[in-house]
Amino acid sequence: MTAESLARLVATELAAEGFPRVPAQLLMRLMVEPTGSMTAAELAAASELSPAAVSGGIRYLGTLGFVRTDVVPGSRRHVYSLPPVPWYASTLTQDRYRAIRALIEGGLEGVEAGPPRDRLTEMAEFFRFLQAEMPALWERWQASRA
Incomplete structure (x- = not known):
């Protein structure tokens, strides 16, 4: 099984447990991205989601502290990444x-x-x-x- 396949399965299970489906997909996509960071366009393409879905999902994940947003130097694009404290541990630190x-x-x-x-x-x-x-x-x- 590939990391991407496993991420899809985990996202599906998170959604079955009540976590919103799109944020689950985006979160797990970032988990298996080697750098742990992607732009909105990269997330949309990799997850086969619309830009609006990515925007809403990232907003939700940001509210929870599961992702952080940075600006790509010299541009107006944002890059979304996993925080230094793993997202699954943030419930213990906040x-x-x-x-x-x-x-x-x-x-x-x-x-x-x-x-x-x-x-x-x-x-x-x-x-x-x-x-x-x-x-x-x-x-x-x-x-x-x-």
Whole structure:
């Protein structure tokens, strides 16, 4: 099996698990690109996607921190690449739920006692727990790689 074939299979599985299909295709295409970087035109051609689909997919991946965007020196073209911290590890190094947790905690005063308040409280507590645990998990991952 080639790297490209495997990337297509993994992208299909990511989509089956709920990850948007086009961003999954683009992410996995970057994963198997030797340089880990491609322009929008290269991504469109390699993935057989329209420029608009690539643009939207890259925007989504950028929001998650799974790709980064740089400008090709001397041009107006962008090049998209995998970040220094692997995308799959970014969930361990970024507090993605801080804003949601702050909204819940700030709004709980106005929510009357009962199941909705209990569920929202537990949600905020879970995100607080993740924030506390993720750095240790990242350190364990790094140690396992040494």
